[in-house]
Amino acid sequence: MxxxxxxxxxxxxxxxxxxxxxxxxxxxxxxxxxxxxxxxxxxxxxxxxxxxxxxxxxxxxxxxxxxxxxxxxxxxxxxxxxxxxxxxxxxxxxxxxxxxxxVSLEEYLAYTTEETEKMEVMKLARELGGNVELAIKRIAAERREQHKYY
Structure with a gap:
């Protein structure tokens, strides 16, 4: 070393x-x-x-x-x-x-290790035919609308 x-x-x-x-x-x-x-x-x-x-x-x-x-x-x-x-x-x-x-909300959702958030992304991705990117974009947009995050 x-x-x-x-x-x-x-x-x-x-x-x-x-x-x-x-x-x-x-x-x-x-x-x-x-x-x-x-x-x-x-x-x-x-x-x-x-x-x-x-x-x-x-x-x-x-x-x-x-x-x-x-x-x-x-x-x-x-x-x-x-x-x-x-x-x-x-x-x-x-x-x-x-x-x-x-990081952006999208980056956060892509890399979070928080189990509930990972499960939310993966559940929506399954509903969207496996499209994780689209699931992340939708969750981020929804959270911005609710003013949970800026």
Whole structure:
């Protein structure tokens, strides 16, 4: 891993590591040191499930108190009328901020993991001869008419 990261950087490339579990990275000292020491850009999503051990994560990632506060604020006060999630981006210790990432209602319905919404889309798609795209468009239009979403 360390050799790969150094080689990529030598050719002005960027290696990207994505995981749903921080423990995937921190369990291996070699992987942890390779990734963290060679990562100027860090992107973190909602970390509330790690609230009790975030001090360890903060130390491992070399985060300031300000950055820690930013990260732990993610998705705490989202507007329920909008379909967005927040993400924290830190750039080499020089800049960090929380950003809202928002998709269209159609994109949301296409990729949602919310079981009831997936079932609604698939039920309508079956009624429309298997046309998922049309089902998504109809549900989105209906929700806009009802002003559930903007």
């Amino acid at each position: 360390l050799s790969l990261l150094k080689t990529v950087r030598k050719f002005f490339g960027e290696a990207i590591v994505v995981t749903q579990e921080v423990d995937d990275i921190i369990q291996s000292p070699i992987v942890k040191e390779s990734i963290i020491n060679n990562s100027d850009c860090k992107v973190l999503l909602d970390q509330r499930k790690y609230m009790n051990k975030f001090d360890d994560i903060q130390n491992m990632l070399g985060l300031t108190e300000k950055e820690k506060a930013q990260i732990l604020s993610i998705n705490m006060n989202n507007d329920p009328r909008r379909l967005y999630k927040e993400v924290w981006i830190g750039l080499g210790g020089t800049h960090s901020a929380v950003y809202a990432t928002e």
